[in-house]
Amino acid sequence: MQSLGIVLMCVAAAVCYGIVHDQVTARVCVEYFTVGHPPVFGTDDPTLLGLGWGVIATWWAGLLVGIPLALVARAGSRPRRTVGSLVRPVAGLLAVMAVCAFAAGVVGWLLASAGLVVLVGPIAQELPAERHVPFLADLWAHSASYFFGFAGGVVVMVMVWRSRGRAARVQSTGLDAAADHRSTTGNASLSSAATGGGFDQEARRIEATLPPGPRVAILGSTDFWHADSERTCARIGQLLAGIRGLVLLTGGVEGIGEAVGRSFFRARCESGQEPRVYHVLPEGEEAWDYGETLFAGADMTERREVLGRLSKVFLMVEGGPRAGHEADVAAAHGAVVIPVGRSGGHAAALFGKMSRPPAIDSDAWATLGSNQSTPEEAATAAIRAVQACVDSTS
Incomplete structure (x- = not known):
């Protein structure tokens, strides 16, 4: 199609x-x-x-x-x-x-x-x-x-x-980076601590430019693998825009991040609110035509390390090894990663092996992982989960 x-x-x-x-x-x-x-x-x-x-x-x-x-x-x-x-x-x-x-x-x-x-x-x-x-x-x-x-x-x-x-x-770099990240010690937090000084400093620099308010970062694939993912992402963006004061972060790539980001940006503009969409890309990359583009790291691997430190709540739709790398960095720094399991990819694998975060109610969690959920139901459950996690970390 x-x-x-x-x-x-x-x-x-x-x-x-x-x-x-x-x-x-x-x-x-x-x-x-x-x-x-x-x-x-x-x-x-x-x-x-x-x-x-x-x-x-x-x-x-x-x-x-x-x-x-x-x-x-x-x-x-x-x-x-x-x-x-x-x-x-x-x-x-x-x-x-x-x-x-x-x-x-x-x-x-x-x-x-x-x-x-x-x-x-x-x-x-x-x-x-x-x-x-x-x-x-x-x-x-x-x-x-x-x-x-x-x-x-x-x-x-x-x-x-x-x-x-x-x-x-x-994507290939992400695969290698994720493999290295997991194999160095078998412990994501140790890997981050070993090389994290510079990344922590970069993250603090980026944070100083962001407006106050809760943050949610979007993780996922550069393409849509599941037939419903594009519609799900568009609806997620619309609903996220309704969370007052929310700052949305993306990794500045096409696919999942762009679909959520553009929908969020459009909904905020239509309602007369400040957009508050920020993309994080390596130095030298081209800025996006919506939201504000921030630059950190020399390449996508370093950018992932920085993005993984910028929020306490991450929402993952689909995703491959590089999104998995970001999720590992985020979890190692105490963030909650919410996988939309029904979307497949790394989100499905993560949903299958992790326990439900205490802040998320069981109905919303089950909806995120159910193949029977509609895009509207999955998006609504994702927003309930995000809102609960934002409230619990604020």
Whole structure:
């Protein structure tokens, strides 16, 4: 379904862009559509022509970009990109196309006015001479949109593929780090104490920049493995936003953290509250487009050590070895880790081997681990558990 969603998003984006684009160009030169195109619509109204040609001249372009983008984003064993994670790059591509189309239209107009480019052929004979310049301006604008749309689409695909490669390397690093973390002494607290001085200092530095209030950190996978996880995370974010004064921390990666974080951020903004979403990433990484990004550690392994020290309550959905590493660090520093067991991954393994934290009621705990729970029920149980743990640690 994610692959289909990516394709449909690209088609919808192309159509929306085409309609807006053609509303402008139809008013610059309506003859570009009435003379330069087949008489499909039988009207010379620029609004109707912009709507009609904005759809039929662009949907196929969105399809031609969307199908390979879906393959690049989802195929193979690398961590997969979701529809939501591709909205930003696709929107950026549309913005670049619009700027380039405007610039090309202006250049085309100037060159045609100077007689450096001319209209030839049957269209030139049919159009009055005074309409040649605007016709050529439209032609240049439309050509630029197609060229930069397809060329930019290739660039986006390369960027997406490379981002999946980076995520795969991060996941591999997490696997090695988690194995080292467990095997050094067999005791997570001893491992943290052995190298923790610098991480403790980094954590205190980050804490000094955070606003007062209870904190909850989100742990999990960079992709959605369980069919219900994305919906569960979106609902968790909405419900967490209702806890007054809560500060939400994420590890600054896609997947679980982004789904919860964006939902939380959106709900807070819609209710007029301060968002209070903070992402912790290694130095040199790119900041997120929502919330505030803080930087700690030289790489993802060090960042995990710091994040594991920043909260007394952690909520885990799915997760692999690197999320397990964060959970070990958090537990070693006295935090409560709440696993949504039904989501699978490390959360399921942790739920199966740990005892119910005393602050969490038995019904909520059972719901978190039950495969029969709906996303709404699991999210509600998770919030009850988080609220109880926050109250018990405050």
